[in-house]
Amino acid sequence: xxxxxxxxxxxIDPAQNLDEVTDILIEDDKIVKIGDIEAExxxxxxxxxxxxxxxxxxxxxxxxxxxxxxxxETIETGTLAARKGGVTTVFAMxxxxxxxxxxxxxxQYKDLAKDARVHLEIIGAITKHLEGSELANIEEYTxxxxxxxxxxGYDVNDETILRAAYxxxxxxxxxxxxxxxxxxxxxxxxxxxxxxxDELGVPGQPNEKESRAVERAIxxxxxxxxxxxxxxxxxxxxxxxxxxxKAEGLNVTADVTAHHIMLTEDIILTIGALGKVNxxxxxxQDRLALIEGIKDGTIDxxxxxxxxxxxxxxxxxxxxAAFGFSEIEVLVPATITELYHNQGMELIDVIELxxxxxxxxxxxxxxxxxxxxxxxxxxxxxxKAIVVDRHKLVSKGKNCPFHEMSLKGxxxxxxxxxxxxxx
Numbered sequence: 052x053x054x055x056x057x058x059x060x061x062x063i064d065p066a067q068n069l070d071e072v073t074d075i076l077i078e079d080d081k082i083v084k085i086g087d088i089e090a091e092x093x094x095x096x097x098x099x100x101x102x103x104x105x106x107x108x109x110x111x112x113x114x115x116x117x118x119x120x121x122x123x124e125t126i127e128t129g130t131l132a133a134r135k136g137g138v139t140t141v142f143a144m145x146x147x148x149x150x151x152x153x154x155x156x157x158x159q160y161k162d163l164a165k166d167a168r169v170h171l172e173i174i175g176a177i178t179k180h181l182e183g184s185e186l187a188n189i190e191e192y193t194x195x196x197x198x199x200x201x202x203x204g205y206d207v208n209d210e211t212i213l214r215a216a217y218x219x220x221x222x223x224x225x226x227x228x229x230x231x232x233x234x235x236x237x238x239x240x241x242x243x244x245x246x247x248x249d250e251l252g253v254p255g256q257p258n259e260k261e262s263r264a265v266e267r268a269i270x271x272x273x274x275x276x277x278x279x280x281x282x283x284x285x286x287x288x289x290x291x292x293x294x295x296x297k298a299e300g301l302n303v304t305a306d307v308t309a310h311h312i313m314l315t316e317d318i319i320l321t322i323g324a325l326g327k328v329n330x331x332x333x334x335x336q337d338r339l340a341l342i343e344g345i346k347d348g349t350i351d352x353x354x355x356x357x358x359x360x361x362x363x364x365x366x367x368x369x370x371x372a373a374f375g376f377s378e379i380e381v382l383v384p385a386t387i388t389e390l391y392h393n394q395g396m397e398l399i400d401v402i403e404l405x406x407x408x409x410x411x412x413x414x415x416x417x418x419x420x421x422x423x424x425x426x427x428x429x430x431x432x433x434x435k436a437i438v439v440d441r442h443k444l445v446s447k448g449k450n451c452p453f454h455e456m457s458l459k460g461x462x463x464x465x466x467x468x469x470x471x472x473x474x
Contacts (some may be wrong), residue, residue, distance in 0.1 A: 054078050056090050059429065060099030064106060066410075066419035067405035075104060077426040080469035084422060095471070097464065099430055105402050106418050107139025107169075107427035108383055108466065111306060112203070112228075112282055112354040114375070115171075116447075117163050118156070119148025124447045126361040130168040132357075132446035135474050136380035137429035137462030139169050140410075140417045144203040145176040152176035152187040157195055169467055170427070172401050173414060174228060174432040176201045177216045178443070183207050189219050198378065198414050200299070201228035203282070206264050208234055214271060221277040226412070228280045231264035231289065232330065241369055243331040247316040253370060256331055262288035269296045280412060283356050285330045287340035294349040304351045304412050307341050309385035310376055310452055314338075318452065324365055324372035325400045326452050328358075342394060345404065352408040353386050355379045359448020377448030381439060383431065385453060387460030391433075398433075428466040429474075435461045 055077040063070045074088040090096050091216035110133065116124035119286050126143075143160075151160055151173060164171045175192040179185045181202045189200060200220060206229065207213040215463065220227045233398025237256040244247050244255025265281050269292060274280035281293060285304050296303040310328065316337050319326040326332060344350040358375025365372050378385075383405065390401045417427055436459040442453040462474035 054094040060104035063422040066407040103431040106406040113357040127166040139427035149302040217275040217277040226278040229268040236260040258286040290344040329374035384458035426469040430464040
């Protein structure tokens with residue numbers, strides 16, 4: 052039996068409302084005790100004084116590119132990047148090649164997932180091949196333990212099919228994860244519609260493109276009673292819609308990315324196509340509305356929407372470049388930098404956005420340091436500042452918009468199921 056003793060760290064576990072300097076004992080892959088613990092013989096001791104000891108972070112929204120796009124990322128490289136960034140559980144979106152809409156494709160993906168370096172959950176497609184025209188055989192997903200469905204990258208525009216998806220999700224106790232984007236609004240937009248798109252002379256996406264889709268998701272949740280999760284919201288209007296839905300008592304949750312709470316459309320004037328993402332970076336007013344939504348509990352958790360691309364795909368004209376950022380390695384420090392260091396939120400509340408809150412939405416036995424739980428732990432140096440160098444990322448995708456930005460609060464060690472890794 053292997054033993055690890057994490058000694059004298061500031062242990063923060065929002066699931067237990069725990070924030071105190073104490074010790075954690077791990078035996079094999081489980082946390083067995085929290086308290087004042089003396090090291091026994093053959094125990095691997097980690098001295099964590101002055102460090103934050105938190106549950107491993109959970110990312111509900113990543114694109115690992117396997118199947119079919121291994122030149123951008125693989126399950127192995129993407130989860131290595133996650134582990135380096137203190138993320139111990141990831142949820143993979145279904146827009147692979149082939150798409151995760153059938154038993155055969157999902158089984159093929161699960162076979163590849165044996166290479167994963169962190170815990171990997173799968174989100175199944177709503178429609179066959181993500182085409183929006185025919186509902187996938189969602190019942191088949193249950194044999195794989197899949198609890199979430201999404202056509203991420205697309206919204207389901209046929210409302211008859213969308214309603215059927217919500218009804219099926221209600222029947223199977225699944226959650227519908229909505230990529231909120233109305234195809235008939237702002238078609239062809241490559242960034243936020245506004246001052247910067249006007250200055251650059253490129254088509255933009257108005258806030259309405261997102262907020263109308265959020266409104267539709269809430270309507271479907273109200274009509275069917277299904278659980279609805281709206282992912283990567285970006286606008287003040289969307290925040291208010293989710294706020295009102297929660298006040299109404301609907302089973303609606305929402306997440307936001309690190310880049311949308313830290314960056315605005317203005318960065319595109321500096322970094323060009325590297326700043327192209329969908330949904331787009333918005334205005335300062337929208338950014339502040341997102342932060343307010345986090346503070347008042349409207350927004351439930353943080354994600355990355357990790358979307359690695361090759362250098363060629365992200366270079367050149369913004370009209371032609373691919374949408375998306377490689378971000379999973381900086382989720383923890385970016386969140387801590389903005390919400391704790393810049394916004395002054397309580398640290399336990401910030402950590403909740405990365406751990407117990409996404410665990411609850413994802414319905415996984417993770418995101419906690421409770422005795423008996425799997426030993427997924429991230430040890431963070433709260434005051435460690437590093438200037439991001441996108442070229443040094445573990446991910447194959449170097450398309451990180453935080454390049455040359457200083458972030459403060461980096462993981463130093465990540466423990467996955469009782470195994471220790473340097474971050």
